[in-house]
Amino acid sequence: MKVQALIGFLLCFTAGFSVPTFAQPKPPARRKHHKFHAPPPFDQEHKDLTDVLQQAVVVNGSVSKVRYKWLVTHQTKLILYLKDMAHVTPKIYDSWSDKDKMAFLINAYNAFTMKLVVDNYPIKSIKKIGGIFKFLKSPWKIDFITLLWKRMSLDDIEHMLRTDFSDPRVHFAINCASIGCPAIRNEAYVGSRLDSQLDEQARLFLRDGVRNQIDVGNKTLKLSKIFDWYADDFNKKAGSVEKFIAPYITDDPIIRKSLMNNEYKITYTDYDWSLNDAKE
Secondary structure, three states: OHHHHHHHHHHHHHHOOOOOOOOOOOOOOOOOOOOOOOOOOOOOOOHHHHHHHHHHEEEEOOEEEEOHHHHHOOOHHHHHHHHHHHOOOHHHHHOOOHHHHHHHHHHHHHHHHHHHHHHHOOOOOHHHOOOOOOOOOOHHHOOOEEEOOEEEOHHHHHHHHHHHHOOHHHHHOOOOOEOOOOOOOOOOOOHHHHHHHHHHHHHHHHOOOOOOEEEOOOOEEEEOOHHHHOHHHHHHHHOOHHHHHHHHHOOOHHHHHHHHOOOOEEEEOOOOOOEOEOOO
């Protein structure tokens, strides 16, 4: 009886209570992962640069100048274009055709040159730009460019063009922001049309009558210093400077034949380093 009474007491005592239940611990909050958005494919038509050039470049026959003063306050699209260039990885670049690579590098050279001038404007010559010690570092050796995941200079880009493609016509396409340079186009270079663009640049430059002159009577040529500085490039491609320029400087078959036979004496014109500024 005592045992039964004890059991009954315990049952009555616990009847008013419930066994406590504990909430299960919440799992730790998941860390939010931000999705990586790859930049869109690079525009091989270089439309943004063409938009800039069509507004900033003033063309007058075989001569062109840049509205640098205007560009100082209208450089947003130029900056965006240079940022797009900086997003191109070496792997992406290597997957392109040689023509697309050349167009990319020529446009990079010209666009970064404009940016360098704009950032230092007003100046009378690009040669006035340099480091703290301007007499030690030329503007072409300043590592202010981010391209293909490297810091590089304008000289570095020119070196890539000369060594990787061995096409001397690039000397008529890259523009050093000077009157003595071949004219800067008011459109970007595009891989699909690069050959025709470079041929046109060569003809315009060699037939301008100022930086390059031909005297048929005396069989002499007065050529830009470009043909002196980069003579090795032209000799390597065609055998001589005369042979290289023959198809571009004239349509006359007799004069072309004389040039191909190296019958002309070459002298060089003075190079004008004045800024190619379309003053407004």
